[in-house]
Amino acid sequence: MQESTVGPLRVTVLADSDTRWKWGALTARRIASGARLDARLLRGRATPTTRQLAEVGIPADSMREVTAPEFLAETGRDTTDVLILSCVGGTVQAMLHGLNRAWEGAQRRPVVVTGYVGVVYEKLADGLLLRAGADVVLANSAHDADRFRAVYSGVGADPDSVVETALPFLEGEPYKPSAERPFTVVFAVQPSVPDSRKDRTYLLRRAVDHARFHPDREVLVKLRSKPGEHTTHIEEQPYQKLVARLDPPANLKLVYGHMGEVLDRTDLLVTVSSTAALESMHRGIPTAVLTDLGIREALGNHHFLGSAAYASWDRIDAGHVPVADPAWARAHGVAAVNPFGAVRERVTALAARDRLPQLAPYYTPETAPGYLPGVLARHGLDPKGEPLPGVAVEPTEPSAVRRALRDFARNSARTAYRQGVQRVAPVIRRWGQL
Incomplete structure (x- = not known):
């Protein structure tokens, strides 16, 4: 660029x-x-x-x-x-x-x-x-x-x-296969898609199974955040907690870090609808958009209609390596000049x-x-765009003690929020379905 x-x-x-x-x-x-x-x-x-x-x-x-x-x-x-x-x-x-x-x-x-x-x-x-x-x-x-x-x-x-x-x-260097490392499959997860424990466990189990079927490959589960951290979307069921029950083989690993660095060693990117798919396509890395849970607006994978990237875990297990359609990629901002x-x-x-x-x-x-x-x-403003009464408007740099108290309070609030999202909300949803 x-x-x-x-x-x-x-x-x-x-x-x-x-x-x-x-x-x-x-x-x-x-x-x-x-x-x-x-x-x-x-x-x-x-x-x-x-x-x-x-x-x-x-x-x-x-x-x-x-x-x-x-x-x-x-x-x-x-x-x-x-x-x-x-x-x-x-x-x-x-x-x-x-x-x-x-x-x-x-x-x-x-x-x-x-x-x-x-x-x-x-x-x-x-x-x-x-x-x-x-x-x-x-x-x-x-x-x-x-x-x-x-x-x-x-x-x-x-x-x-x-x-x-x-x-x-x-950005990043164009994809070049390497004989100096194992063929590497990266499953790029998303915080909110899919959102149910059942669907997330299914996708994770299929990644674990793929690692078992292909012991010569390295399978990386690329995570967005650690438990307790929040990103753009809420993560109700962290993959870190789900994987422990699946007894993954040694060639499956959970990884954090910069997506570009992970893509440097990727031979096949697998995802439901993450923007990581666009990063991967931009570099010419084979990219699979999963169809296992359907092609649905709720999942966001309908965005890839016409991309030639759709595949199921069954096809990936069998060796299918999708290649993105160049015309689709250009129209969707991939490899633009x-x-x-x-x-x-x-x-x-x-x-x-x-x-x-x-x-x-x-x-x-x-x-x-x-x-x-x-x-x-919700942002402390009245209908004229002015601060609501009692809302502090002057930026302040808190003391070390105030920072510690603020961070403690914020972390406690996040923990309470997370408990509500992960435990209370699903129960309420189940009640609503009775």
Whole structure:
């Protein structure tokens, strides 16, 4: 990928999980290589841990954990040139309204960029309209760009805000088989797909069986997070806990770490619908999208229709090695040529303007009076985008004692939340099915 000629710029990324920090930081590097990069990590359920940040491995010139009101207070008097909102849709919507209030009367404001960290396979209109109003909404492929513009045109939002790019972490050396190591199969798991214990145990058992059927192969189960950590999605049934009951053979291992490093030693990537499939295809690594649980919107694997990547564990056991269809890959942002040229030009042009207009969210108190106030309140803002009474707005750097107490409280809350998700919620769901 070609790097940016834009500069010097200062870029701030607001991220609410480890995966979104990775997407936002890499997008910043693609837009403006060499720019100052400031990280603001939104305090919440999925705030990245130190281990997760180290695994992502992207340094920032400054990094601080903030609440939404704290971030808005800081940004209102900041000199950032580009602001990347790498968050869930509701948070993006709240920030768009809050930033309009924070920048009232300012001579200049940053260019606001947002987008998606991976495959958009559900809630297309919902997620897009929550992001509408940013200066630039990134689409990770030509396929997505067409869909995004159609949604915006359909409701009277600005379709020109959509700019086609690619996932910024599609990189790495092209695949070359190696005779110096065992043939390596990587099963890339996902935190929330599938979500049931039964389905997750089934997929894991098939990976274990594959390792038994092929003792000459190495089978790696690539995990996203350790038990107790949260990422972009909630993991109700961690694979680490499920595998112990399956008595895996020695040639099956659980691995963490950077996906790119795992792909460096991969000969076949297997997944349900992870964006790891796109990373793998980008490098020319054989990639199998599993059909064992069906091809269903709920699983997200319908995204790969036409890719020629579908396979079941039975076919994989028998030696099938899928090869992605080149035309499908090009249309879906894989192996694109200079995919960040257009967004660099757009951001450069906007940043050079003497004055930018107010952000224009599609949802307003007039268009969505029964929906918007709740979205804003969840982030400590009133319907005007101002902090609710009693909400702290000034960023503070806590003392060592306060940090320890805060971390203890947050970890305790996460543990309680996890217990509720993993134990109480399934029981309630079963009751509801009686």
